[in-house]
Amino acid sequence: MNVLIMSPHFPENFYLFCKALHRSGATVLAIANVDYYELRSELREVLTEYYKVQDMHNYDELIRAVGYFTYRHGKIDRIESHNEQWLEADARLRMDFNVFGIHPQQLEYTQYKSKMKEKFQAAGIPVVRGKVVHSPKDAMDLVQEVGYPVIAKPDKRVEAFNTTLIHHAGELYRFFEEKETTDYMLEEFIRGQLYSFDGLTDRHGNIVFSTSHVFNHSDMEIFNHDLNMAYYSLREIPEALNDYGAKIIDAFGMKERFFHLEFFKVDERRFIILEANMRPPAGLTMDMFNYAADVDLYQEWANLIVYDTFRAMAYQRKYHVGYIGRKPNRRYQHSHDDILRTYGDLIVHYQEMRGMLVSVLGNSGYVVRSPELTRMFEVIEFIHQTEE
Incomplete structure (x- = not known):
């Protein structure tokens, strides 16, 4: 199977999709606008062939690249980036090369908020x-x-x-x-708590993995008021989110895709949909999926692509997993060493964040997991506590 990955080096953790495809036996092809030796070695090792373009926004260059791969390796079976920035290019290339997956007409319903709202209303989902x-x-x-x-x-x-x-x-x-x-x-303007419903569908549109996250602030609030970001997963998904999520996945025809749906919880039982995304959520959330259920969603996605099989059907949400970001312009009461010394047993990953999302995610990111939500709140408060 020939699988083409667009911009495989971004975000940094998404090179793991290529590694998983390689383990599953796929021929892994890639297009990006950086020199081959700028790619991390772990990514270079699993690529069958790489094509550098000067400008990822130049569709003529992308057409030539895919044409070259087709000449060299035969028909391309999948084209994917998992990246909001390239979803349109992915869809156009799939249509032009007759590749399975989302095509431009279908993508419009998640690219335009007005069309998205029409889909939600037709599916009977409460909207803003x-x-x-x-x-x-x-x-x-x-x-x-x-x-x-x-x-x-x-x-x-x-x-x-x-x-x-x-x-x-x-x-x-x-x-x-x-x-x-x-x-x-x-x-x-809706006042409420931001929730997500996230997961993965198989080739037939069935949800094979799902989870839900609660956010301390919306991206808009964090960006406009320079707030700290924190969000965490739930071990039990609210019934309304499961119901609405299934209806939305069916309405949008999301097949063999990760999804990220955003809702506001406006009272104890009522949720209102904000938007639907046909991609994995940003930042380290893919890794949070894995830490929460002791699974490998990078590999499970690759297995779906190559074998039409999801091998972790009996997964359990064993832990609450949270992301806690810190901003560079804050004077925090507790140092990085203090955090590791106090909560090192709960911290499963730490990373210096880079790129366009630093203004929201912060420049320092801690991934924490615990079976108890009270412990999660405790760590968030400790990491975010500032000097008076």
Whole structure:
């Protein structure tokens, strides 16, 4: 089986997908825009062939690269990046080379928030009220219905850095004067706890792995107010998330894919869907999956691709696993050595974070696991405690 991975070196931990494919017997091909010897040695060792392009955004270059691989190795069976940045290119290449998986028309429903909202409503999932607005008048019509504050975000998916919270009419009119020319979605502001429903589907659209995470803040809040990030997995998934998640996976036709669905919990039992992502969640969350259930989801994904088999069907969520990030501009009460000395038995991974997500994840990341949620809260408080 010929599997093509786009940008296999980013994020840093995603090279493990290539290693898993190699172990499963696949021919592993890769395209990226860095020199071959800039790839880590563990990645180079498992690649059958590598093609460097000058610009990953240049689709003509990507077409030539895939054409070259097809000439050299025969038909490409899968094309994947697991990366938000390249989902559109993945989908176009799959369509142009007749490869199994998500094609552009299907991808649109997760790339545009307005189309995503239509899918949610058709599936009977509670959604945040909102619409695409083209003028201050359009916006004021929505404000009269939902009140202030409202959130403005580009209709086409980008990270939360382009999201604006609007508190009054003055800010609304200023937003329209200064905004980019792209279409924007305006939504009511929801107060609630951010939850995710994450997992993996097989080739037939069945959910074979699932979990759920609770976040201390949304990405928008962390970015706009420079807050610390912390989130942790649950050992028992709320019934509503299981129900909504299954309906959304079916509605979007997610087959042989990781998914990341985001919800607000607005009261004890009620959840409202925010967005659906056809990719693994960011940061170290893939590794958190593995630590929580003592499984290897990199390998299980590869087994699904090559053998149409998920071998960890009897997995159990043995632990709560949390990510705790620290910002470089904070004066923390406890040093890194203090943390390891006090909670070293619970810390399963530590990493200096890099790249575009540092503003949200922080520059230092601790992965902690415990069967007891109270211990998780204790470690989060200790790591985030600042000097007075």
